[in-house]
Structures are given as C-alpha cells and as structure tokens.
C-alpha cells in the first residue's frame with residue numbers, strides 16, 4: 001500500500017510538475033488515516049484521551065457547564081471532529097451522564113473521513129445512536145457542543161519560503177536521480193503580519209484549517225453553541241518549518257516515509273482567531289495544563305491515583321504548554337470555564 005501512494009505521488013509529479021506541501025499532505029493523509037489505526041502504543045502516536053480518561057472527563061465538564069450556561073438547549077449536537085478511536089467521546093458521555101437533562105438533549109455527531117477509524121468508533125460507542133459526517137457542512141441545524149482534539153493538525157498546510165527578496169510556494173519535486181526533494185515553486189504574495197523575513201525563512205498557512213474553523217464559527221453564530229479546539233501550536237503567527245512525520249512514536253524524515261508516517265504541523269491559533277473573532281466570542285488560547293487544572297484535574301488525579309498521567313497531560317515540560325486550548329461561543333455574555 002505504502003509504496004503505491006509513493007508511486008502515485010511520483011507519477012503525479014512526473015506528469016504535472018512539483019506539488020505544493022498542501023497537495024502532498026492532501027494526497028498522503030487520507031491514505032494514512034484510511035488504512036490503519038495510527039493511535040496508541042502499537043501505532044505511531046498517542047493522544048491525550050488515549051493517555052487518560054481524565055482528559056475526556058474534563059472536556060465533558062467544560063461542555064456540560066457551557067450547555068447549562070446556554071440555558072440547556074435541547075436537542076443539541078454533541079459533535080467531534082477527527083474522533084480517532086472514539087475514546088474522548090465515550091469519556092465525555094460517561095462523565096456527563098449525571099448532569100440533569102444532558103443525556104436526553106444530546107445527539108452524537110462525528111466528523112470522520114477514515115473508514116477504518118469509523119468502524120472503531122462504531123465499536124466503542126456501540127450503545128449510542130451516532131451520525132457520521134464527511135465534513136462540517138452536513139451538521140444539523142441545531143446548537144452544537146463541539147470538540148476537536150488533534151484534528152486541525154491533520155488538515156493540510158502550505159509552506160512558503162523566502163528566497164532572493166521574494167516569497168515562493170515550497171514544493172516537492174523529483175531530482176534528476178529520481179529522489180523526492182524540496183524546491184521553490186511560483187512566487188506568491190507575502191504573508192500577512194510577517195516582517196523582516198530572512199533568506200530561507202519558511203512560513204506556514206493553512207486555508208483548510210481556517211475554512212473549517214470559519215464554517216464552525218458560522219454554524220455557532222447562526223444556531224448557537226460552543227466549540228473547543230485542542231492542538232499543539234503557537235499563539236502568534238511566526239516563521240518556522242513545523243512539518244513533521246511521526247512513525248512508531250519517533251520523528252522520521254518526511255520524504256522517506258510516504259504513507260507510513262503521520263504528517264502533522266503546528267496550528268497557528270493566531271490565524272484562526274483573526275478569522276472568527278468578529279463572529280463569535282473567542283477564549284484563549286491557553287496552555288492545556290492551565291485549562292485542565294481550572295476544570296479540576298488536580299483533584300480527579302488524586303482520586304484516581306494517576307499522578308503520572310496528570311504529569312503527562314498537564315506539566316509544562318510534557319503536554320501542558322505546547323498543547324493549546326481555544327474555545328468560542330455564540331453568546332458573548334457567557335464565561336467559559338477553563339479560561340482565566
């Protein structure tokens with residue numbers, strides 16, 4: 001399988017010339033996610049909900065609190081994008097089952113493109129009525145309680161590179177020897193908000209991430225609701241090459257592991273915030289550690305006797321700082337828990 005996707009990429013380049021990083025990711029990622037379960041010890045990477053149930057419990061507390069502050073709308077679409085193994089959704093549902101009226105109000109909606117992960121989610125959420133979607137456009141016209149953990153980072157980015165006084169699309173092509181190599185494509189307009197670029201600087205922008213977040217904010221503006229997005233990334237747009245390939249829990253060469261490694265990059269929360277802040281009330285981004293502590297993970301970890309899991313999820317040298325949490329809500333008068 002893996003060699004096929006590499007061959008597909010190579011013949012694409014031979015026929016039409018070098019491809020952008022976004023085209024490359026858009027080709028490889030559906031193949032990668034569609035053909036395996038990439039999560040957990042046996043897979044390529046591990047995520048917060050797979051580390052401990054406490055993560056999903058705190059997200060459940062966050063969403064139920066927001067739902068109560070919104071006046072307890074019913075029905076409400078409890079929606080997750082990129083649900084992986086379904087662990088986070090299962091933990092949210094278990095943690096909220098005693099919130100009066102909540103279980104009756106929620107309709108479960110999952111946005112997931114991978115057939116193999118959909119099957120996994122169906123197993124894990126067996127007792128529940130679930131509706132799957134290919135993308136955000138088919139969500140029902142009702143308020144949403146939305147969560148996406150490590151979802152945005154799976155959507156493609158463009159890289160542009162500064163060379164000889166000009167920004168260019170960064171591309172992947174084939175060398176004379178037939179190897180996949182990076183190169184510079186057509187000149188492009190300079191990125192917003194980046195001054196004083198130096199030779200070789202790389203800037204990343206992600207229309208797919210911005211468009212998804214805008215569509216979600218638009219839904220919330222029209223129908224009400226709240227969204228929380230958790231991902232690794234930065235609060236301020238800045239230059240830097242953050243494209244990474246991860247295989248078997250280690251960083252590997254992007255161009256040497258086509259289709260056999262996860263591809264991710266940091267999320268530019270600044271760009272997302274700019275795109276939606278006129279339409280919805282944005283909270284954060286804040287560090288995952290601070291967010292989880294404000295929701296009570298400290299006490300929960302004591303009760304469950306999971307100090308190691310707490311450390312992994314919330315300590316600054318683990319996932320506590322690099323992972324950022326941003327939320328937004330249609331009602332500017334509501335204070336969302338977890339944010340200062």
Ligand code: SAH
Pocket residue numbers: 029033039047048049050081082083084085088111112113114117134135148149150151154155
């Ligand atoms: N949220 C999970 C899994 C993160 S991995 C967790 O925290 O464990 C990324 C998830 O996003 C996978 O379920 C993958 O199949 C899904 N995904 C990737 N690209 C997608 C897209 N364009 N639309 C919907 N889901 C996508």
